[in-house]
Amino acid sequence: MAIACLFWLVLVAVYDCRKRRVPNWLVLAGALTALAALVLGAQPFGTDWRAALLGMLAGFLLIAFYATGLMGAGDVKFAGALGLWVGLSALIPIWIGASLLASAHSVLWLALKRWPFFPRLALMLAGPSRTPESGVPTRRIRIIPYAAYLALTAAAWMVWGRQS
Template sequence: MLWLLFVTVHDFRQRRVPNWLVLAGAAVALAALAFGVQPFEVGWTSAFLGAGIGFGFLLLFYVLGLMGAGDVKFAGALGLWTGLSPLASIWIAASLLAGLHALACLALRRWPLAPRLAIFLSASPAPITGATPSGRARFIPYAAYLALATVAWMFWGRQS
């Protein structure tokens, strides 16, 4: 949970997820697997499938210039924690949240009722890290929404 909180705050504030944060989450996930204290009862096979599919699927969006590299790497590390089975529902929930974010940005651009909220939602990354392969700035913190969707899965999705 603490790792997900750090990712969420960092991504919302800076619109990027640093490598050290992704690597820390992946290292702790591997240690949890190695010592048999994985909290979601995920085995090695499911963890590596989750990491590979999480990374590989979102890599397509990075190649198309629609997503940042930190989002992709975070999805891979997240897959180590959750395994393969919950990834689809986490992606769907995160995508719905990201879609609501985009709609709120468009609405606030058209009807500037809350200028501070508009600035927060459309904050661009720092100039050094804002460069993307397509040259477009990314303003939706997708890793944060993946983390929030994972927290929701941890509390409600695992009940079934």
């Protein structure tokens, strides 16, 4: 099941980097797989039901960041599903690591926007361009692929952070 989780994390990271969104079907697939692992007793990270549910609830607490416009809804839902996999005790350092990566992303993007020495890198960091359709109001463009950073940090935790 650890391979299934890692595959899911890679899919989320790639999708979020390319589209700057995480689709509901992808979040649901990860959450259902995590629940199946818990039910079957095949949870690869030693997370029990209590820790998994607390991790999911903690992930959904990020809704405060969505309410203030700092995160997308997909990022919050992904954090909740990720909490089912890793539990509360691992979700907190994963969240901190992802926040540091997202901060570095935004600082680099702002610097490149201000001093355009590498315009292609600035465009890549900004994500895909969205052209508004006539008569349809544009949504706020998300620069930071936060779910991707959560997924990458979780994958790094899976590989290196759990080794004691």
